[in-house]
Amino acid sequence: MTDPLQRPPKKDPQKRTVLPTSPPGARSRKAIAFSTAAAEGRLALQNCAECNHVIYPAREVCPKCWSMDLQWKDIPDGGELIAETTLRTSVNSYFRERMPWRIGTVRLDAGPMVLAHIHGDVGEYERVRMIARTDKSGQGVLMALPEKETANMADDKQLRTLTCDPRHRRVLVTDGRTQLGQCTVNALAKAGASKIFVGIAREWRPYDGSAELAAVSGVELMPLDITDTISV
Amino acid sequence: MSVPYERFSPEPAHWWLAKALAGLGKRAGLSADDIDGLCVSSFTLFPDTAVGLTQHFGLTPRWLDHVPTGGASGVVTLRRAARAVQAGDANIVACIAGDTNHVDSFRAMLTTFSRFSQDASYPYGSGGPNGSFSLITSHHMKTCGTRREDFGKICVAQRANALNYPGALMQSPLTLEQYMDSRLIADPIVLFDCVMPCAGAEAYLVMRENDAQAQNLPYANILSTIERHNAFPDDPVQIRGGWALDRDEFWGMAGIQPEQVDMLQTYDDYPVISVMQMEDLGFCEKGAASEFIQANTLTYDGTFPHNTSGGQLSVGQAGAAGGFLGLVEAIRQLTGGAGDNAVKDARIAAVSGFGMINFDRGLCTGAALLESGQQ
Numbered sequence: 001m002t003d004p005l006q007r008p009p010k011k012d013p014q015k016r017t018v019l020p021t022s023p024p025g026a027r028s029r030k031a032i033a034f035s036t037a038a039a040e041g042r043l044a045l046q047n048c049a050e051c052n053h054v055i056y057p058a059r060e061v062c063p064k065c066w067s068m069d070l071q072w073k074d075i076p077d078g079g080e081l082i083a084e085t086t087l088r089t090s091v092n093s094y095f096r097e098r099m100p101w102r103i104g105t106v107r108l109d110a111g112p113m114v115l116a117h118i119h120g121d122v123g124e125y126e127r128v129r130m131i132a133r134t135d136k137s138g139q140g141v142l143m144a145l146p147e148k149e150t151a152n153m154a155d156d157k158q159l160r161t162l163t164c165d166p167r168h169r170r171v172l173v174t175d176g177r178t179q180l181g182q183c184t185v186n187a188l189a190k191a192g193a194s195k196i197f198v199g200i201a202r203e204w205r206p207y208d209g210s211a212e213l214a215a216v217s218g219v220e221l222m223p224l225d226i227t228d229t230i231s232v
Numbered sequence: 233m234s235v236p237y238e239r240f241s242p243e244p245a246h247w248w249l250a251k252a253l254a255g256l257g258k259r260a261g262l263s264a265d266d267i268d269g270l271c272v273s274s275f276t277l278f279p280d281t282a283v284g285l286t287q288h289f290g291l292t293p294r295w296l297d298h299v300p301t302g303g304a305s306g307v308v309t310l311r312r313a314a315r316a317v318q319a320g321d322a323n324i325v326a327c328i329a330g331d332t333n334h335v336d337s338f339r340a341m342l343t344t345f346s347r348f349s350q351d352a353s354y355p356y357g358s359g360g361p362n363g364s365f366s367l368i369t370s371h372h373m374k375t376c377g378t379r380r381e382d383f384g385k386i387c388v389a390q391r392a393n394a395l396n397y398p399g400a401l402m403q404s405p406l407t408l409e410q411y412m413d414s415r416l417i418a419d420p421i422v423l424f425d426c427v428m429p430c431a432g433a434e435a436y437l438v439m440r441e442n443d444a445q446a447q448n449l450p451y452a453n454i455l456s457t458i459e460r461h462n463a464f465p466d467d468p469v470q471i472r473g474g475w476a477l478d479r480d481e482f483w484g485m486a487g488i489q490p491e492q493v494d495m496l497q498t499y500d501d502y503p504v505i506s507v508m509q510m511e512d513l514g515f516c517e518k519g520a521a522s523e524f525i526q527a528n529t530l531t532y533d534g535t536f537p538h539n540t541s542g543g544q545l546s547v548g549q550a551g552a553a554g555g556f557l558g559l560v561e562a563i564r565q566l567t568g569g570a571g572d573n574a575v576k577d578a579r580i581a582a583v584s585g586f587g588m589i590n591f592d593r594g595l596c597t598g599a600a601l602l603e604s605g606q607q
């Protein structure tokens with residue numbers, strides 16, 4: 001059961017702002033292709049062009065037939081959770097700040113065994129749906145989600161580090177004068193953004209939709225002209 | 233030769249290895265001129281390898297090896313050195329393993345451990361071996377019926393052994409209750425399942441039996457050895473190691489049965505791996521380890537002496553020296569060098585190695601059977 005996300009407590013303004021940390025971002029050259037696909041929301045692994053073996057982690061050569069012809073292809077996203085654990089401590093600051101953290105071994109339907117982040121609603125030996133997303137280091141990582149959507153699934157603490165879910169977050173929309181900007185603001189408000197800063201350049205000039213924009217819940221208009229370095 | 237471990241050390245790995253080599257030389261009455269073979273195992277020697285140590289230590293060997301097999305390095309270096317001597321490539325080989333430990337050493341090692349762990353393991357929580365072995369432990373418990381009480385019994389017995397081994401870093405007693413109540417590290421692994429990284433070094437010599445006798449050096453003979461890497465790659469989660477593949481050859485070559493072994497030194501990065509070695513080497517059936525452990529006492533004076541100096545869990549893990557710990561302890565026990573933790577009438581020792589969790593499983597395995605030499 002994923003607890004619905006609560007609005008985060010207000011930060012004490014007298015306390016020092018904690019510097020952002022990052023999960024490990026080093027990858028081998030071949031592994032970066034996995035990240036590229038993950039940035040597009042695609043789950044892709046190397047496939048041997050000669051024997052069709054699906055390969056993970058990324059390699060230089062097929063471990064079955066030694067072919068060097070390995071092609072990145074999207075793979076089916078089904079799998080089974082074989083083993084799981086909850087980490088209580090980590091040598092990495094990013095994860096240490098976010099304990100406890102669930103990881104597990106998944107046998108992909110495509111073949112390989114992978115280590116992945118595990119959604120809180122997935123139990124051992126259950127079927128899972130895998131996603132590849134970029135984490136805060138910008139590199140691709142695997143996560144196992146419940147096969148079927150569960151209540152408040154998007155609010156899972158670990159999943160939220162891989163998505164850009166606006167819920168309870170503060171967002172800046174740089175240009176509220178345009179139709180695109182206003183649509184974006186409305187969509188963000190609908191998605192539960194707690195505050196939406198909207199930049200308006202040359203605010204003395206009237207523009208369509210200004211009244212409706214100011215009325216959207218959570219909106220705070222501010223003068224901003226991104227073509228003007230002084231304004232920025 | 234075991235150099236007493238320290239939790240943290242400002243000295244580099246070279247210092248620790250030098251202390252081991254010098255100690256070895258002093259004990260055996262040998263100097264640099266006498267040693268014509270060198271075998272090194274270390275994680276923190278960068279930017280050097282065994283090559284740099286030849287000049288640094290004043291050696292001119294005609295046989296040289298650098299062995300990166302982690303916890304299997306004891307057995308693997310033994311095999312390499314023994315073949316070199318057997319083939320006449322060297323007469324006296326010094327095998328040394330050692331590592332330093334600075335405050336950030338462990339984290340630094342994890343970030344650069346292997347390509348696969350960088351790409352596919354470390355980004356997932358950075359739990360290191362604790363994360364990987366918790367999965368293996370959980371899987372073994374579900375598949376083979378091992379219980380926390382069984383792992384706890386191993387840890388408690390090793391601690392009792394360590395209290396009689398002055399070199400151990402852990403010197404306070406451990407009870408099963410304390411083990412069962414200790415804090416979770418990565419479910420189901422708890423604090424007392426984890427070794428303590430530290431600085432230290434271990435070393436031993438390999439030579440012909442005649443030469444050992446001629447120089448009045450206490451020695452042990454090799455009855456058999458095995459080695460295997462990346463065994464059973466298609467097992468979904470590691471449930472067995474390479475020993476299971478070569479077990480028959482291991483006992484056949486030595487011409488003995490498991491019952492004739494007086495002590496077992498396993499590589500104990502986590503208790504589950506010690507259990508796996510007991511199963512895969514044939515001391516008990518796979519799936520019957522829980523009964524085996526409960527039916528025996530595992531202290532140095534028990535029915536099945538195991539990790540008689542305390543193992544890494546109680547002595548500490550000095551990097552690659554952890555791979556030598558069991559082997560050096562076995563040699564010590566078989567040559568009358570053990571103190572309060574001496575196994576009575578010890579004649580045959582089994583030593584097992586395991587190491588290098590490249591991604592999700594330990595790749596390197598090895599084992600050796602040693603018999604005390606006739607003086």
